[in-house]
Amino acid sequence: MPIGDLPLLRAARREATDFTPVWLMRQAGRYLPEYRALRERYKFLDLCKSPDAAATVTLQPVKRFPLDAAILFADILLVVEPMGVGLEFARGDGPVIHTPLRSRGDVERLARIDARDALPFVFETVRIVRRELDRRVPLIGFAGAPFTVASYLVEGGASRDYLETKTLMYRDPVAWHALMGVLVGVTADYLNGQIEAGVQAVQLFDSWVGALSADDYRTFVLPYSRALIRALAPGIPVIHFGTGTAALLPSMQEAGGDVIGLDWRVDLGQAWARLGPDVAVQGNLDPAVLMADPDQIRLRVRAILARAAGRPGHIFNLGHGVLQHTPVDHVAALIDMVHELSSKSGER
């Protein structure tokens, strides 16, 4: 089968598939014992920067489960580390940016990097994974979208209210627009580097963009997400993802993407109807549902598939990443359920 006919890539083009393809955000991660074992030997950043180890992690879930895609093991903030912002992953906590950006001067002091030179380990990981995967499933590359990466740079880490980010937008729009412009260029180079190294689809993670009103999204985010998506090499499907985006979906679609990611807060059928027929969708099971018994999981998988109504262009996924304490056998059960319940032939 030509690689382009693999179910995930067909679904991204809204072509019919024999069953609904499924992968899971953060499918390589702490819920897997083989990941935790490897992590004992590496700090998080060191693991991301060791191509053999990062490739091993990328492949762990694909070896264990009949997933329809692998996703590169990396972090959305890798790309900003060479810009000199003091990135650190503290044990047990989220990322910390030791010199957060709060002014135009801070933005101007960012080191100008060529992402293709600065992140060779990522591209090497992609090449190793592609060799190992052969043509079995496609490899998805990814990057943080400009807003979400900017929010970490401005807040200095995770946030609940994104107050520093919004304050910069409102009080110093010149600094904000400068920062977003820098991130578009760097991220486009980074993703095009991944594409050249062999990823067959890319996901843009605008994970925290749901903190914004639609007006702010359109003024401060949409032009940059659009410019980034337009700067990517043609022919590679782009999955455009965020959470808390019920009110932003039409604007995110306008920014671009062949596939729009849906979190669990929206009804997949209603959201897809609003987006219209010209786009595929990905989602949308609440990651917390994997804590429930398999019978419960099955009911909810069935409900999502019913809302997709067998229409070509649905990639099954969670609404956000796999949670740390998720039972591994529930993940296995989920993937089987998606394949079984969506199977057109009944033979699979």
Add this chain to the structure above:
Amino acid sequence: MPIGDLPLLRAARREATDFTPVWLMRQAGRYLPEYRALRERYKFLDLCKSPDAAATVTLQPVKRFPLDAAILFADILLVVEPMGVGLEFARGDGPVIHTPLRSRGDVERLARIDARDALPFVFETVRIVRRELDRRVPLIGFAGAPFTVASYLVEGGASRDYLETKTLMYRDPVAWHALMGVLVGVTADYLNGQIEAGVQAVQLFDSWVGALSADDYRTFVLPYSRALIRALAPGIPVIHFGTGTAALLPSMQEAGGDVIGLDWRVDLGQAWARLGPDVAVQGNLDPAVLMADPDQIRLRVRAILARAAGRPGHIFNLGHGVLQHTPVDHVAALIDMVHELSSKSGER
């Protein structure tokens, strides 16, 4: 003027007003120097339990600004403290529940209380505030909605993903439904006690319900919010509020409320159109906008008022509470702008 003709109460009934009434969630709080001064003499819980001081705090913003309502100074977790869950407000952090509920047994061990006996200080605060306010502006009482209160009881404090709460729902629905049933009864008594003491409207804070899918809302939350709202004394407007609720609004409306609270993520005009003509709306300025310059604030106030289109039944508010570092003069400017830009007579 009869109290019922005060603008906020008219708007809650979708009757025409000369200008759009405005109040702000957390209008009494840390952004006010007079609040911070008083807080130096009281721990948070002690302040809530001291009727004279709590009344003073309630009145602080109403004395400073031409607000169209006062809101009782209290906390949504006051009602659970007498149930023996080990509530504490740690300095600088959010609330902590020292014995979180994780099972049916935990729910059964909750002390059964009569909220009317257990919280006399709240009702006394209401009576003092009403005397002081005379008939100038109405006093809004409030309680946490069952889901949001339950989320604190189950998580043991604030949460990002509400994983323990969802896990209890999914794995032990009997325990969940028992807990929600208890909270409906206690909260109904608590709010009816506030109404008897003199509040002229009530707001139900389901602040964190936006973490749920609409399916989960309908199964695990809607019946309880509805039962609670139906158990309230008639004739008192109910404001039903949550954040992140873009996909939940029709279900929240089905649960009840004369006024539906809108956070800043939704377009007020679109949301109101979806809700239909039989309900008023409250909102919906992003609290972070108060960090911007007054010119920026003005543009955004104007946009919200334009979306309300002068239709009776809009109460202006933020989409969530006033943030701690909000400039006091921006709050003053906001309230004046709402009155000025919405004024029908031009004489105000």
